[in-house]
Each structure stands twice: as C-alpha cells, then as structure tokens.
Amino acid sequence: MNIIYISNDIEKAKEEIISKYENIYIFEDIDLKLELVKSIKEEAYQTTEKDKYILIKAVNFRIESQNALLKILEETPDKVNFIILTTSKYALLDTIKSRMSIKTINYDLPKIEFNLNINRLTTKDIYKTLKKPLDKQELKSFIYEVFKNIKNPNKELLENFELAIKLVDLNTDRQAIISLLLLSIRNLNANLQTFK
DSSP: OOEEEEESOHHHHHHHHHHHOSSEEEEEOSEEOHHHHHHHHHHHTSOOSSOEEEEEEOSEEOHHHHHHHHHHHHTOOTTEEEEEEESOGGGSOHHHHTTSEEEEEOOOOOOOOOOOOGGGOOHHHHHHHHTSOOOHHHHHHHHHHHHHTOSSOOHHHHHHHHHHHHHHHTTOOHHHHHHHHHHHHHHHHHHHHHHO
C-alpha cells in the first residue's frame, strides 16, 4: 500500500498520519535530496517482522531524487509501505504518481475577509493588502480565497498559485508571496483588457 497524501497543511497531516500507523519511520526535509533518498532506501531494505511505513515529507522533490526513489517504489520490499506527503501532486513525476494511490487531506483554514476587486486590482489595493498582518494559516487561506475568485486563470497564474502555496510552506517572506500573487493577477487582467 503506497500512498501519496496531498495536504494544505502538511504539518497537521503529518501528525494525523503518524497517529494512524504503527512502526512508522519519518524522513522529512523541505527538498527531497539524494542523501535523504539513500537513507530511505537503507531503511526500506532493513528486514522487519511486521509492516513498516516509511513517511517521506517534503515540499520540493528534485527530479534526480525522484528518479532514485522510483526503483524502490517499483520493487517495494516485503512489508514496506511508502507514504509521500506534500502540498501539491504537481511536485511529483508522473512515473511516481502512477505507482501510488493519491489521497487528499485538507483542513479548514481560517476565513479571511478581503475587500479586493480581483478584476480591477490597483497598486493601492496591493499595497493595502501587503500591510495586513497574516500568519501562515491566514496567508494560505488568503491565497485560496483569491484563487476561488479568479475567472479563467491562465497557466502562468496557476503556476504562481502553486508556487505561492509552496513558498508559504518554505516560510518565505509574506509580502513577497502576496506581491507575486497579486501582481501576476494584475498583469493577467491588463493582458485581458488589451485583447478586448
């Protein structure tokens, strides 16, 4: 049973997963690096009497690390189960996703009221938003609320939303994340106005 869990709060999801399984080994980092994959493989090949669960938690999965992990996922040792926990299924190669079931664990985020007209964003609106004190969970909630109000997002904007969520998990500066998001929306709106 190899599973990928996608969550909007990977810390809370990690605690939930740990409570579900006995004999769980946790490997976590912001980036899944080759050194960590080597440790994961070493643990996977350690024999055990009962089922062993290996939790791999990361935000970014380097391609070379995923390729190194792929072999063990293809030929998983007896009584070993892999669990990957991340914020986005797009962080993973299709070859990894095809070998594991994908489940979502999402949590209610605090509701954030924002008085932004997403279709007519001004520099003044962006500046006001940058001044709001938001903690990590409120910032994620803000990102999701903004995303729900976008009509017909283009590929670049979708990528920026995914990047914004990753940046929150990486503890990137809150203002940089909000700027990235709102400026990309304003640019999309300007481009749409040009074509009308």
